[in-house]
Amino acid sequence: AQSVTQLDSQVPVFEEAPVELRCNYSSSVSVYLFWYVQYPNQGLQLLLKYLSGSTLVKGINGFEAEFNKSQTSFHLRKPSVHISDTAEYFCAVIRSGGYQKVTFGTGTKLQVIP
Amino acid sequence: EAQVTQNPRYLITVTGKKLTVTCSQNMNHEYMSWYRQDPGLGLRQIYYSMNVEVTDKGDVPEGYKVSRKEKRNFPLILESPSPNQTSLYFCASSLGGGFGNQPQHFGDGTRLSIL
Numbered sequence: 328a329q330s331v332t333q334l335d336s337q338v339p340v341f342e343e344a345p346v347e348l349r350c351n352y353s354s355s356v357s358v359y360l361f362w363y364v365q366y367p368n369q370g371l372q373l374l375l376k377y378l379s380g381s382t383l384v385k386g387i388n389g390f391e392a393e394f395n396k397s398q399t400s401f402h403l404r405k406p407s408v409h410i411s412d413t414a415e416y417f418c419a420v421i422r423s424g425g426y427q428k429v430t431f432g433t434g435t436k437l438q439v440i441p
Numbered sequence: 442e443a444q445v446t447q448n449p450r451y452l453i454t455v456t457g458k459k460l461t462v463t464c465s466q467n468m469n470h471e472y473m474s475w476y477r478q479d480p481g482l483g484l485r486q487i488y489y490s491m492n493v494e495v496t497d498k499g500d501v502p503e504g505y506k507v508s509r510k511e512k513r514n515f516p517l518i519l520e521s522p523s524p525n526q527t528s529l530y531f532c533a534s535s536l537g538g539g540f541g542n543q544p545q546h547f548g549d550g551t552r553l554s555i556l
Contacts, residue, residue: 428486
């Protein structure tokens, strides 16, 4: 079985400050990892994904994430946030190799303060 | 325009009255999936489908049924809805290879309230 933990349910941060949203996963096999963003009253949009290769992954809107296998983490970062980044962010994991059951974390609400 | 369309967007109904939430995609995607979103629990996968006539359970399939008779449609059926199925539901689709290799496209959600 696989699981995802997002320890921070809410993260307030001032505009133009850096932010890190934490994601830890558990799996007995290798996995693919994802970050999705959900703006109010909308569905989810893919921010970035890690399948293999370089552990530093760059996504849309200036976000990046680093896969750390030893710490089983996939934290999301942005060096300078904007008001428009206010949203809920979800980390997700799926077992690599074609197995299609996906597990999401409980989400982190990022609130950017002007 | 590429999209995943869910209907209805909002529904209030009563316990035990069968309902169907439709999901349709116009991208010729093989993979489709249903999720429910609840506060503090994130998204949980209900069912997914790898292709026509191929479906499998996610983490929370109890009380739900699905069918995939056509590639573009993946309806979610609640045969006898109960209040604990009050939630926000999302349908999603992606190209072949499923979630792992292709980005998921999400619908705008269906908010169900069961009294």
